[in-house]
Amino acid sequence: MQPQSHNFADNARRALGDHKLRQAMGRAKDGFIGKRAAAIAIVPEWQRIRAEAKELRSHAQDNLDYYLEEYEAQVQANGGQVHWAASAGDACQAIVDICQRVGARTVTKGKSMVGEEVGLNQALEAAGFETIETDLGEYIIQLAGEPPSHIIAPAVHKTRDEVADLFQQNHRQYGLTERLNDRPALVDEARRVLRDKFLAADVGITGANFLIAESGQHVLITNEGNGDLTSCLPRVHIVITGIEKVMPTLEDTTSLIRLLDASATGQQISNYTSLYSGPKRAGDLDGPDEFHVVLVDNGRSRMLGGAFREMLRCIRCGACLNHCPVYGNIGGHAYGWVYPGPMGSVITPIMVGLEEAASLPNACTLNGRCGEVCPMSIPLPDLLRKHRETAFREGLASAGTRWGLAGWAFLARRPRLYQLALRLPMKLMGLLGRRRGRFRKLPLAAAWTAGRDMPAPQGDTFMAQWAKRRGGGA
Amino acid sequence: MSARDTVLGNIRAALGRDGPLADEQRQQLRQRVAEHRRSTQPQVGDDLIAALKAGMQRVQMSCEEIDGIAAAPAAVLAFVERHGLPAVAAIAPALAELDWPAALAVHSGAAGRDHQLGVTACLCAVAETGSIVLPSAASSPTTLNFLPENHVVVLRRSQVVRHLEDVWPLLRGLGAVPRAVSINTGPSRTADIEQTIEIGAHGPRRMHVLLARE
Numbered sequence: 226m227q228p229q230s231h232n233f234a235d236n237a238r239r240a241l242g243d244h245k246l247r248q249a250m251g252r253a254k255d256g257f258i259g260k261r262a263a264a265i266a267i268v269p270e271w272q273r274i275r276a277e278a279k280e281l282r283s284h285a286q287d288n289l290d291y292y293l294e295e296y297e298a299q300v301q302a303n304g305g306q307v308h309w310a311a312s313a314g315d316a317c318q319a320i321v322d323i324c325q326r327v328g329a330r331t332v333t334k335g336k337s338m339v340g341e342e343v344g345l346n347q348a349l350e351a352a353g354f355e356t357i358e359t360d361l362g363e364y365i366i367q368l369a370g371e372p373p374s375h376i377i378a379p380a381v382h383k384t385r386d387e388v389a390d391l392f393q394q395n396h397r398q399y400g401l402t403e404r405l406n407d408r409p410a411l412v413d414e415a416r417r418v419l420r421d422k423f424l425a426a427d428v429g430i431t432g433a434n435f436l437i438a439e440s441g442q443h444v445l446i447t448n449e450g451n452g453d454l455t456s457c458l459p460r461v462h463i464v465i466t467g468i469e470k471v472m473p474t475l476e477d478t479t480s481l482i483r484l485l486d487a488s489a490t491g492q493q494i495s496n497y498t499s500l501y502s503g504p505k506r507a508g509d510l511d512g513p514d515e516f517h518v519v520l521v522d523n524g525r526s527r528m529l530g531g532a533f534r535e536m537l538r539c540i541r542c543g544a545c546l547n548h549c550p551v552y553g554n555i556g557g558h559a560y561g562w563v564y565p566g567p568m569g570s571v572i573t574p575i576m577v578g579l580e581e582a583a584s585l586p587n588a589c590t591l592n593g594r595c596g597e598v599c600p601m602s603i604p605l606p607d608l609l610r611k612h613r614e615t616a617f618r619e620g621l622a623s624a625g626t627r628w629g630l631a632g633w634a635f636l637a638r639r640p641r642l643y644q645l646a647l648r649l650p651m652k653l654m655g656l657l658g659r660r661r662g663r664f665r666k667l668p669l670a671a672a673w674t675a676g677r678d679m680p681a682p683q684g685d686t687f688m689a690q691w692a693k694r695r696g697g698g699a
Numbered sequence: 700m701s702a703r704d705t706v707l708g709n710i711r712a713a714l715g716r717d718g719p720l721a722d723e724q725r726q727q728l729r730q731r732v733a734e735h736r737r738s739t740q741p742q743v744g745d746d747l748i749a750a751l752k753a754g755m756q757r758v759q760m761s762c763e764e765i766d767g768i769a770a771a772p773a774a775v776l777a778f779v780e781r782h783g784l785p786a787v788a789a790i791a792p793a794l795a796e797l798d799w800p801a802a803l804a805v806h807s808g809a810a811g812r813d814h815q816l817g818v819t820a821c822l823c824a825v826a827e828t829g830s831i832v833l834p835s836a837a838s839s840p841t842t843l844n845f846l847p848e849n850h851v852v853v854l855r856r857s858q859v860v861r862h863l864e865d866v867w868p869l870l871r872g873l874g875a876v877p878r879a880v881s882i883n884t885g886p887s888r889t890a891d892i893e894q895t896i897e898i899g900a901h902g903p904r905r906m907h908v909l910l911a912r913e
Contacts, residue, residue, distance in 0.1 A: 249893075256894045270739050277738045290710045291720050291728055303876050309703040361900060362891035378891065385893050412889060412897045419901065424812055439732050440876050450887040450902025453845045457879065468706065473732050475867040480738040482863070494828040494863075496758070496888055497902070500870075500880040508837035510792075510809040512878050522706045530713025 226344060226372055228577040230561035233584035240555040246382050250556050253381045257547035260491025261598070268487070278480045279602045282538045285438075285472050286529065292438040292471045293520065299441025303503030305516035310343075316521045317348035320430065320463055323517055324354055327461050329427035333419075335445070335452035336360035337432030338376055338541055339465050339521055341563040342576070345430070357422045359451040361415050368395050374557030374565065377489050377543040382556045385411070419451070429455035429513070433466040434540070435481065436518075439474045442500040443518070446485065449496075456501055462513040464501075468520050469529075469537040475500075481540055484600035488542035524576045532611055536571050538601040545595035545605055551588045560585060567595035567605045574612050583621040586612035648686050655682045740827075740862045747826040747859045748910075754829020755908060758885030759898060762908045771853045772799045774909050775818055778851055779803065782905070789814040789847060793838035809840035810847050817843035817903075818851045823858045823869055824908075828884055831908065832866050835879040844881045850903040855911050 229236065240246055265271050285292055297307040310316035316339075324332060332354045334340065346367070349356040358367040362380040366373055368391045373379030380388070388411055393404045399418045405411050431452050433443035443464055445452050456462050472478045486492045505512030528537050546552045546566030557565035562582070564572045570585035586609040595605040616622055617630075636643045658664055658681025666674050673679065684690065700708075711717060720728070744750045755762050765774050771794070779786055787804045795807040810817050819839055822832045831852050835841045844850060860866060863882075870880060887902030898904060 253894045268741050270741055273739045274741075281738065287714070288720065288728060289714065290707050291725065293707070293710070294719075295732075299876075303878075309701070309706045311702050311705045311709075315702055359901065360891070361889045365891065378894065380891055381894065383892075388892055408892050408895060408897055411892055412900060416899065416901060420812070423901075442876060442880070448887070449889045449891075449900035450845050451900070453841070453879075453881065454901055457841050457845065468710070473728075474735055475870075476735045476737050476864055479740075479863050479867075483741070490890070493754070493757070494830060494882075494884050496884050496886075498830070498882040498884070500882075501878065502876050503878055506835075506837075506875070506878055509835060509878060510837060510840040511842045512835065520706070522709065526706065526709035526713050529710060 226341075226347075226563065228562045228573070228581050230573055230577065230582035230585055233559060233561060233588065236559035236561060237555045237588070240559045245384055245387070246556050247554070249382050249384050250553055253375075253378065254547060254553045257491075257543075261488055261544060261547070262491075264487040264491040264493065268483075274480050275484060275600055275602060278484055278600065279538065281472070281477045281480065282601060285477070286469065286534070286537055289468065289471065289529065292473060293468060295438040296436050296441055296471050299439065300502060300516075300518055301441075303441050303516075304506075305441070305503040305518060308517060308519045310519055310521045310523070313343035313521075313523050316343045316465060316519050316523065317345055319519050320345060320465065321348055321352045323461065323463060323515075324349065324428050325352065327427065327515065329354055329461070331355045331357070331422065331426045332428045332430060333422055333426040333455050333459065334358050334363070335429070335431035335447065335455045336363045336379065337430070337465055338373075338563065339432055339467050340430065341373060343465070343521060343523060345465065357419070357426075359419050359423065359455055360447070360449060361412065361451075364415060364419065365391060368392075372558065372563055375543060375546060376541050376564065376568075382558065423451075423454045423458050426455075426459040428461040428463060429459035430463045430465060431455050433464050433470060433518075434485065435478045436466065436471040437473075437475055437478060437500070438471055440502065442475075442502040444478060444482065445497075445499045445501060446482065446495045447497045448490070453497055453499055456499070457511055457513075460513055461515045462501070462504070462517070464518045465521065466518065467525055468522055469525050485540045485542050488544040488598070488600045528575055533571065533575055533608055535603050536568075536575075536608060538603055539568055539572075540601055541568075542600060544598045544600065548594040548598045550590060550592065560588075567609065568603075571605060571608045571612065579612065579616055579619070580621060583612075583616040586610075586616065644686065644688055648689065651682045651686060655684075657681070735867065737864050740864060743827045743861050747861060748856060750826035751824055751829055751859050754826065755885070756829075758829055760829060760885045760906045760908060762910055764910045764912070766911070767913050768853060768855070768911050769797065771818075771909050771911065772797050772803070775816075775851055776800050776803050778849070778907060779816065782849065784815050784849065787814065788816045788818050789843055790817075791819040791839045791843055793820045793836075794818060794853065810842040810845075812846070814847045816849045816851065817847040818853070819843050820853050821858065822873075823860050823866060824854050825861075825863055825866060825882075826859055827862050830863075830882050830884040831906075832869075833881040833883060834870065834873060834877040835881075836877060841879045841881060844883060845902045848899070848903055849905045849907070850883075851907045851909060853909045853911065855913060857913070
């Protein structure tokens with residue numbers, strides 16, 4: 226999708242006024258946080274597992290070229306093909322080419338954030354393929370024509386009523402005559418309609434959570450089973466994934482699976498943890514005739530060599546989104562591209578450019594929760610600050626911010642002037658606010674006073690009081 | 700230059716190298732892989748069967764003990780009657796040798812769209828998580844695990860392992876890498892509408908384990 230991150234401030238303001246969105250987000254946030262906490266509480270070894278997993282992932286990435294080549298060789302040994310894509314456009318082209326060569330008409334998809342990142346659906350639709358998302362959340366937002374608003378719960382911003390409306394509008398062609406209101410009926414309806422699509426599809430496309438260098442398998446983690454039907458029913462299976470996902474062995478990956486499942490949904494293990502490699506074997510009674518993996522770089526090798534290398538450890542669990550007070554209030558769409566929240570505010574400027582996304586790293590209160598909950602110990606607050614520093618250095622900060630900081634720096638280096646600059650307005654405010662004790666409105670602070678009153682200052686500045694006290698022999 | 704060369708070249712440049720790792724380092728990495736070193740594992744109680752049952756219960760998987768594998772067909776028929784299903788079962792060819800009752804129409808092979816019941820054996824079960832491990836093979840098609848609304852698994856007590864890591868040597872013991880290995884833990888579910896869990900998204904609505912003494 227075309228990034229809209231430059232509109233962040235407007236997007237966020239609109240989101241804050243969206244009653245339905247606030248309702249949906251409020252409901253989701255508590256659930257995510259509580260489920261994760263409960264899942265971690267029963268694993269006393271959590272912090273040790275977390276520390277070890279960081280080292281395992283770092284080891285894989287320190288030798289990334291070696292493990293990718295091993296993975297490739299094993300996929301080929303299992304009868305599959307590996308395609309390398311330097312850019313988003315290359316990835317889409319590789320997949321469109323395969324679909325055209327095999328004469329595909331219908332393509333079903335399991336949820337893939339890399340697919341979102343490279344704009345795969347748009348490319349497939351432009352090439353004339355009927356493209357159907359099969360994860361329920363992805364299917365809902367595909368009907369709505371929206372991007373995902375959360376990396377593991379793409380339709381988290383939608384209320385049940387909105388889903389009911391979407392099905393009523395779009396499922397008449399499949400024989401739906403009445404409006405379905407309750408959740409089980411809506412889930413059944415999606416199951417009924419998508420079942421035909423699974424069985425009719427020529428090509429199935431899924432993502433991958435991890436790639437195993439030793440065996441050429443990839444790990445696919447889901448709860449609905451749509452990823453597995455997509456991997457097993459069509460005659461061609463294509464996997465799209467990022468190059469950072471390779472791990473040496475299944476043993477090295479097991480801890481990461483535990484960390485991912487607990488952090489994402491609070492599960493000890495997701496319903497379906499599946500390993501796949503290659504097409505159907507001799508004698509197999511089901512499975513695809515062709516198997517392809519598209520390995521996407523799209524900025525990842527640049528991250529490997531720069532200041533944001535630690536971000537490559539990300540396993541896309543969404544815990545940083547769920548614990549971010551900014552994300553929790555404005556939802557994912559305000560961020561303007563496919564990756565929202567703290568992880569998105571680090572990745573988006575790297576992938577679409579800091580100029581487009583300079584506001585995102587500022588949408589942060591520096592409360593540090595994202596870094597604390599990250600199962601891969603990614604120092605998200607530090608990485609966000611790095612973006613802010615670069616944005617400031619490159620003159621991408623707004624004029625107000627730059628002048629404000631310049632003015633503050635001028636005063637901060639001149640303590641006497643600084644004291645005076647604080648003391649005079651304070652005295653004035655104390656005098657003016659003496660009667661009511663508070664201010665409803667203040668010049669230059671309209672945003673602050675919009676939601677609360679400013680108490681009138683009483684007495685003198687701390688420095689002045691301190692001087693007086695010391696002078697008084699205290 | 701191919702896309703492969705471009706991407707690998709970029710990775711090597713980022714890692715401060717201008718070519719692949721030296722032979723000595725490659726040898727070290729090969730050795731490291733071959734060791735199959737494990738990380739810290741969560742505690743699992745000594746009684747593996749009890750842990751497995753607790754794990755399965757957590758994820759709404761039902762479990763029934765039977766005397767031996769030979770008792771599986773009768774238990775499957777009882778399952779069909781209990782849930783009012785059509786008396787048709789798609790079964791894994793691995794189970795075709797069992798003595799299936801005449802009251803049940805048995806199809807040995809992959810699952811089709813109209814099958815409401817799939818019956819399979821499995822490689823093992825994991826006490827830590829309550830998971831069933833199902834590698835694909837000519838004798839165990841993967842569609843049986845996902846397409847029918849009901850999945851019944853036949854498991855021997857001796858097939859229960861402690862941790863997820865204990866599955867990996869068993870997989871290597873199969874020889875060639877299977878196309879698919881399903882590690883399934885309970886019936887299919889979704890929380891995509893209002894973050895509330897609903898059972899029966901795209902995969903089975905029921906998952907039932909027949910735990911055989913031998």
